[in-house]
Amino acid sequence: MTDQSPTWPLAPNPWEPTGGRPAITIRNVRAICTQPEGIRLIVVKIETSEPDLYGLGCATFTQRPRAVVEAIESYLKPMILGRDPNDIEDIYQTCYLSSYWRTGPIMNNALSGVDQALWDIKGKLANMPVYQLLGGKTRRAATLYTHASGKDVSEVEDNVRALMARGFTHIRAQVAVPGYHTYGTKADPGLPIQQPWNESAYVRIVPRLFDHLRTQIGDELELLHDIHERIQPILAINLAKDLEQFRLFFLEDPFAPEDIGWFKCMREATPIPIAMGELFVNQTEWEVLIKDRLIDFIRVHISAIGGLSIAQKLAHFCEFFGVRTAWHGPGDVSPVGHAANLHLDLASTNFGIQEAHIFGDQAREVFPGTPEVHDGMMWANDKPGLGVDLDEELAAKYPFGDYELMHQDFPPVRRIDGSPIRW
Numbered sequence: 001m002t003d004q005s006p007t008w009p010l011a012p013n014p015w016e017p018t019g020g021r022p023a024i025t026i027r028n029v030r031a032i033c034t035q036p037e038g039i040r041l042i043v044v045k046i047e048t049s050e051p052d053l054y055g056l057g058c059a060t061f062t063q064r065p066r067a068v069v070e071a072i073e074s075y076l077k078p079m080i081l082g083r084d085p086n087d088i089e090d091i092y093q094t095c096y097l098s099s100y101w102r103t104g105p106i107m108n109n110a111l112s113g114v115d116q117a118l119w120d121i122k123g124k125l126a127n128m129p130v131y132q133l134l135g136g137k138t139r140r141a142a143t144l145y146t147h148a149s150g151k152d153v154s155e156v157e158d159n160v161r162a163l164m165a166r167g168f169t170h171i172r173a174q175v176a177v178p179g180y181h182t183y184g185t186k187a188d189p190g191l192p193i194q195q196p197w198n199e200s201a202y203v204r205i206v207p208r209l210f211d212h213l214r215t216q217i218g219d220e221l222e223l224l225h226d227i228h229e230r231i232q233p234i235l236a237i238n239l240a241k242d243l244e245q246f247r248l249f250f251l252e253d254p255f256a257p258e259d260i261g262w263f264k265c266m267r268e269a270t271p272i273p274i275a276m277g278e279l280f281v282n283q284t285e286w287e288v289l290i291k292d293r294l295i296d297f298i299r300v301h302i303s304a305i306g307g308l309s310i311a312q313k314l315a316h317f318c319e320f321f322g323v324r325t326a327w328h329g330p331g332d333v334s335p336v337g338h339a340a341n342l343h344l345d346l347a348s349t350n351f352g353i354q355e356a357h358i359f360g361d362q363a364r365e366v367f368p369g370t371p372e373v374h375d376g377m378m379w380a381n382d383k384p385g386l387g388v389d390l391d392e393e394l395a396a397k398y399p400f401g402d403y404e405l406m407h408q409d410f411p412p413v414r415r416i417d418g419s420p421i422r423w
């Protein structure tokens with residue numbers, strides 16, 4: 001008996017059309033850069049062999065945009081030209097594995113642009129909004145939280161009341177620490193560009209803010225606060241204990257991703273609800289926190305973890321452990337990315353809350369179909385796909401500014417002794 005070598009491949013490539021379905025192929029992939037309201041945004045546009053069929057996906061990494069554009073155009077585009085855009089999971093896995101060293105915000109954002117654009121295309125092919133493809137609506141709209149800040153507790157209260165009057169039921173409150181730079185508040189124009197930070201002053205003033213808000217506004221409003229990983233872990237635990245009495249909806253990012261080992265100590269010290277994850281980029285960072293029930297809300301930045309495909313898996317994983325979603329939703333997520341957040345919010349039974357960014361007219365003109373915000377909620381427009389388009393001519397009127405000025409957008413924050421800290 002002689003050995004017979006197997007004949008490869010045993011089956012046709014999975015992306016080859018079956019059942020008589022006409023082949024649709026990806027004919028172009030472009031990274032489009034625009035900053036209509038002064039924030040650098042990157043959107044991937046995937047064009048197909050069907051003349052009017054294209055998809056858009058958010059790839060915004062506003063601090064390192066050139067690196068993401070290069071990753072898309074030099075590495076991902078050549079891999080997916082000619083592929084069938086229907087094969088989202090296969091394209092995702094192929095791109096994800098192709099660099100050998102995986103994840104990281106640059107490759108993940110590039111991958112997200114492709115992934116979300118493919119979901120957009122699939123929705124258009126199905127003539128359905130993406131939330132239908134994710135399982136269908138389990139709520140009419142996504143409840144939002146937005147931000148109030150001020151130079152003192154009275155100004156924060158005024159801003160909270162103004163947001164309540166607009167229908168917001170969940171509000172993140174941040175107050176300035178006099179004389180120092182404070183995350184989430186307007187910088188004091190009198191401060192130098194290398195702004196000083198004083199963590200002791202910060203942990204003293206925050207409980208005073210929430211005491212004031214609960215006393216003046218009452219118990220019904222849901223209040224949130226973001227530590228933004230700025231203080232020593234043990235100070236974060238003490239601050240959480242001090243804030244426990246004010247019944248926060250959640251306390252955000254008490255630790256840096258590098259300090260996730262502290263979450264067990266936090267859980268043992270206080271039952272305050274914890275939201276974590278806007279800087280996470282891979283599953284090793286969130287897996288333990290979820291399965292050990294050490295956090296209450298996962299709030300990753302969907303494009304920074306690789307897009308809608310992996311975010312849906314993460315949402316489902318969280319569901320089994322009673323962890324709710326609170327996807328990161330700042331101004332440096334494009335309207336396309338906010339739509340991706342929203343479609344997943346609508347389809348997730350364990351949705352918790354969505355962070356809002358209110359886009360102005362300029363951004364809404366560049367991105368027709370940007371989700372509407374009213375009554376404290378975000379509403380999908382029910383068009384096929386993600387429901388957001390891009391006016392490329394208008395987008396080109398808002399080119400990126402001078403990259404050499406990047407450090408002025410994100411000035412270093414330093415302790416009062418001059419040493420640098422996370423901003």
Ligand SMILES: [Mg+2]
Binds near residue numbers: 226228253
């Ligand atoms: Mg945050």
